[in-house]
Amino acid sequence: MAVSDHVNLDQFMAGLKRRNPGETEFHQAVYEVASNVFDYIEDKEIYHAQQILRRIAEPDRIIIFRVCWEDDNGNVRVNRGYRVQNNNSIGPYKGGIRFHPSVNLSILKFLAFEQTFKNSLTGLPMGGGKGGADFNPRGKSDNEVMRFCQSFMTELHRHVGEDVDVPAGDIGVGAREIGYMFGQYKRLENRFVGVLTGKGMEFGGSPIRTEATGYGTVYFMHDMLAVKKDAIDGKTCLVSGSGNVATYAVEKINQLGGKVVTLSDSSGYIYDKDGIDDDKLAFIVDLKTVRRGRIEEAAKEFNCEFHADKRPWEVPCDLAFPCATQNEISTEEAKLLIKNGCMGVSEGANMPTEQDGIHAFTNAKILFAPSKAANAGGVAVSGLEMSQNSARITWKEQELQDLLRNIMQGIHDNCQEYGAEAGSDYVDYVKGANIAGFTKVADAMIAYGVV
Numbered sequence: 001m002a003v004s005d006h007v008n009l010d011q012f013m014a015g016l017k018r019r020n021p022g023e024t025e026f027h028q029a030v031y032e033v034a035s036n037v038f039d040y041i042e043d044k045e046i047y048h049a050q051q052i053l054r055r056i057a058e059p060d061r062i063i064i065f066r067v068c069w070e071d072d073n074g075n076v077r078v079n080r081g082y083r084v085q086n087n088n089s090i091g092p093y094k095g096g097i098r099f100h101p102s103v104n105l106s107i108l109k110f111l112a113f114e115q116t117f118k119n120s121l122t123g124l125p126m127g128g129g130k131g132g133a134d135f136n137p138r139g140k141s142d143n144e145v146m147r148f149c150q151s152f153m154t155e156l157h158r159h160v161g162e163d164v165d166v167p168a169g170d171i172g173v174g175a176r177e178i179g180y181m182f183g184q185y186k187r188l189e190n191r192f193v194g195v196l197t198g199k200g201m202e203f204g205g206s207p208i209r210t211e212a213t214g215y216g217t218v219y220f221m222h223d224m225l226a227v228k229k230d231a232i233d234g235k236t237c238l239v240s241g242s243g244n245v246a247t248y249a250v251e252k253i254n255q256l257g258g259k260v261v262t263l264s265d266s267s268g269y270i271y272d273k274d275g276i277d278d279d280k281l282a283f284i285v286d287l288k289t290v291r292r293g294r295i296e297e298a299a300k301e302f303n304c305e306f307h308a309d310k311r312p313w314e315v316p317c318d319l320a321f322p323c324a325t326q327n328e329i330s331t332e333e334a335k336l337l338i339k340n341g342c343m344g345v346s347e348g349a350n351m352p353t354e355q356d357g358i359h360a361f362t363n364a365k366i367l368f369a370p371s372k373a374a375n376a377g378g379v380a381v382s383g384l385e386m387s388q389n390s391a392r393i394t395w396k397e398q399e400l401q402d403l404l405r406n407i408m409q410g411i412h413d414n415c416q417e418y419g420a421e422a423g424s425d426y427v428d429y430v431k432g433a434n435i436a437g438f439t440k441v442a443d444a445m446i447a448y449g450v451v
Contacts, residue, residue, distance in 0.1 A: 023106035036434040083131035086112035089444040093129030096170030117437030124383035149180035194389025197382035206385035207397040214248025216377015217348035223412040233257030241324035262312035272304035323348030331356040347371035373433040
């Protein structure tokens with residue numbers, strides 16, 4: 001076997017940036033993994049000779065397509081759709097579809113790359129992919145969303161399938177959008193198969209899928225604290241966002257005895273010093289999912305503070321759960337959280353902390369759970385939904401709750417094993433997640449030869 005010339009991390013990243021110019025989110029995601037993996041593979045020649053990390057950072061394929069649709073006034077509208085199929089070494093491509101004006105190739109490549117390792121960590125047979133469109137569902141009628149989803153799936157159906165690529169929901173894509181896309185797939189293919197996850201219970205969906213990411217994020221924090229013989233009970237918690245991930249994180253924190261004092265959306269955040277209890281949470285869920293209102297309305301309802309155009313990380317807390325979007329915690333905000341006494345962060349969103357912010361958390365040796373580990377609960381239950389669809393069965397809710405809990409515990413334990421620092425009781429969960437996720441994918445790739 002030929003022996004490769006080793007490159008260092010800086011050389012690797014320079015080559016990646018040259019091949020992918022201007023894709024800053026993708027660069028960030030790859031660096032976050034490579035910075036840990038390079039040290040791990042230093043003395044493992046097979047990974048160098050087979051160029052494994054470079055191959056993982058080059059998607060298997062990228063599909064870009066035009067999406068034409070008509071609005072309610074009969075105007076023809078045009079958007080751009082994508083599917084990034086990053087790596088299927090351990091199973092069919094699996095990852096969400098995002099509808100948001102910010103969607104571009106850099107964001108989807110970062111998400112698909114991250115998804116590859118996240119899916120590996122679950123222990124389920126799923127590869128990594130991601131897709132979406134620069135379409136904004138906000139303010140659109142149900143019929144407009146339906147027409148867009150049908151047009152989007154008319155192209156996407158050529159590239160997905162239950163054993164090929166199984167998309168799910170993401171930002172801007174919930175039960176409504178999944179239903180429209182699945183209906184169009186069924187119409188075009190004349191097959192009823194598990195090509196999408198996050199479906200309604202009436203047509204092959206799985207109990208607790210909507211809860212799973214938020215629950216899993218909190219479970220991971222629970223497990224990190226348990227290592228320190230501590231618990232969420234009695235802790236003041238910050239949660240950002242107000243979608244599924246955020247609201248179900250609040251629900252689980254409440255169940256475990258914590259007190260959540262913030263939620264947010266793109267307009268700002270609310271601060272409720274008395275805590276967002278289950279009744280207040282129910283109001284917010286209705287506000288965001290039924291009335292599609294803004295979080296400021298909750299501040300008026302609860303007579304609490306609303307901070308416009310700001311993020312909640314300035315509020316003193318014990319624990320933080322960023323559950324909104326990528327890079328929502330800046331380096332300065334990370335340092336402010338540490339200064340204000342935050343002892344743990346569990347990422348519910350995808351890559352919500354800037355790279356230097358991650359370094360601030362790990363240098364301060366606070367508990368820090370990276371998104372590829374902490375928010376893997378959602379895709380774990382999606383994987384279980386795939387299994388149920390294949391077997392034409394539906395597991396009971398408690399069975400799925402137990403499976404989710406066991407999967408999250410397993411992810412934590414894997415990260416702990418690979419992230420333990422010699423001679424210290426500190427666990428670098430970022431390092432642990434990156435190496436644990438990498439090794440499974442890398443070893444499968446080696447087994448296939450150069451393909």
